[in-house]
Amino acid sequence: MAEAAAAAPGGPLLVPDEKDLRRRTSAKWRCHPTDVLPLWVAEADVPTPEPVARALREAIDRGDLGYPADHLGYARALDAFSRERWGVPVPEERTFPVGDVMQGVTELIGLLTPPDGTVVISPPLYPPIAELARHRGRRLVEAPLDPAGRMDPEALERAFRSAPGSVYVLCNPHNPTGTVPRPDELDTLAGLAERYGVRVVADEIHGPIVPPGARFTPWLSRPGAGRGFSVLSASKSWNLPGVKAALIVAGPEAERDLASLPEALGHAASHLGVLAHTVALRECGEWLDGFLAGVAANRRLLTRLVDLLLPGVEVLEAEGTYLAWLDCRQLWPGEPDPAARFLERGRVALSPGPEFGTGGEGRVRINLACSPALLAEAVRRMAAAVD
Incomplete structure (x- = not known):
């Protein structure tokens, strides 16, 4: 051993x-x-990572501990990272800062569903997703994963048919199973979501944590995903949950929805978090x-x-x-x-x-x-x- x-x-x-x-x-x-x-x-x-530690030390030394002024540097760093790693752009005008990925997912559930609305999930699943949906007063409908830990199209269709107009929370890559949805699986999801009027919100916090030889496919890169959202962060990939920051990214057909989020919500991201995550994405590949x-x-x-x-x-x-x-x-x-x-x-x-x-x-x-x-x-x- x-x-x-x-x-x-x-x-x-x-x-x-x-x-x-x-x-x-x-x-x-x-x-x-x-x-x-x-x-x-x-x-x-x-x-x-030393560049991140240096940026945080320098901010503390100059007393730079106020509110974040502009999230676009973070968005541009994510765009450059996403283009290099995944071949997918992240348009800065379709981004919105939040404190962390779960806050982003929860705010989108509140935005896209009525108070008595429905959220579809595929368990086994990261527990806060269901917990926060219930806290918002939403009904949960399950489309369980198959025995291999992958999305089950038949289960998804049954759930979507029972709850048209709902939100589906996609965990990509999946937590806890670690499975990474293939492009064809995401395309099947997109087709079902379109058929039943379901809006997809993708938690993609683990997107960068896919080794060589495997491939992460961003949800918004797939045809038919334009009405959906992704929520991303450098938090897990560079171990930065203590300096909170994340970005909501809207599909091209969801930009108007994004604009309806209250501006005050953007102050939930930590200034140190925005600095640290930006440096991680830019300098710590x-x-x-x-x-x-x-x-x-x-x-x-x-x-x-x-x-x-x-x-x-x-x-x-x-x-x-x-x-x-x-x-x-x-x-x-x-x-x-x-x-x-x-x-x-x-x-x-x-x-x-x-x-x-x-x-x-x-x-x-x-x-x-x-x-x-x-x-x-x-x-x-x-x-x-x-x-």
């Missing part, structure tokens, strides 16, 4: 010294006792490439270690995010929440599958954005919990 961990290359992925990590005061490292290995919330064990290489290596390492130490556990095949979705139903048949057992018996904190809704029972989500040594120790502890 130690040899496997040592063989996995890192890039800028990793702060391997657990003592240094435990000095952090963010949620990942402070929500559990110190004997627990935290591989749950989507924070990455990475150093801050090489850093990101190293991060992606480290995540890909850890995904391979996880599969090998699970095969070796946790027979019966299935790691869902995935390409995107730095998360992995594990099916543990053969370990403890009938146990809906194996994460609780791994925490109690193995002192490893994972995200409980049932929190992600339908299809989450008997499963856990594990965070791969850590050192290979820490990941290997986590799997060893999980195996000991089973024994």
Whole structure:
């Protein structure tokens, strides 16, 4: 196991010294006792890219801690990044700043549906999406993923037929499964949305976290997606959730809807966040490439270690995010929440599958954005919990 961990290359992925990590005061490292290995919330064990750290230090040194004045620099940086990585432009006139991706998704749900309207989701799904839709008073209709963790066209059509004029929240790449929708799957979605008058809002926060050999396809790049929206951020890709900023991007047929958002909402983005995210997109592509290489290596390492130490556990095949979705139903048949057992018996904190809704029972989500040594120790502890 130690040899496997040592063989996995890192890039800028990793702060391997657990003592240094435990000095952090963010949620990942402070929500559990110190004997627990935290591989749950989507924070990455990475150093801050130096250009980002320098920009933040310089802003603090000059007392530049006011309100953001102009989000267009962020939009232009995203446009340049998107053109280079995905071959897709992001017109700055169709962008709007928000505090984070979930705020953007929630505001769009409020904009596009009436107070008694419907939101369609495809569980298992990142829990805040359903939680915030309910908080807005919207009814939820489910179109569950298929067993491979991909969109199910028949389930989508049933849901859209039952709720015409609703909003569908697309998670691209998908959280928790890590699956990356193919162009043909997105085209099928676009056709169904058009047929039933459904507006698609895409959470694409993990879009940059797709390794070489795979490809992320932005929702708004597909024919028929023009009435939709995307919400993006540098937050996950460069580990910047503590400096909040995100951008709503409207399709060409949705620009008028975007203009109806209140101007005050644009002040929710942090000034430091806009600075940090802009620098990350403009100057930290090489850093990101190293991060992606480290995540890909850890995904391979996880599969090998699970095969070796946790027979019966299935790691869902995935390409995107730095998360992995594990099916543990053969370990403890009938146990809906194996994460609780791994925490109690193995002192490893994972995200409980049932929190992600339908299809989450008997499963856990594990965070791969850590050192290979820490990941290997986590799997060893999980195996000991089973024994």
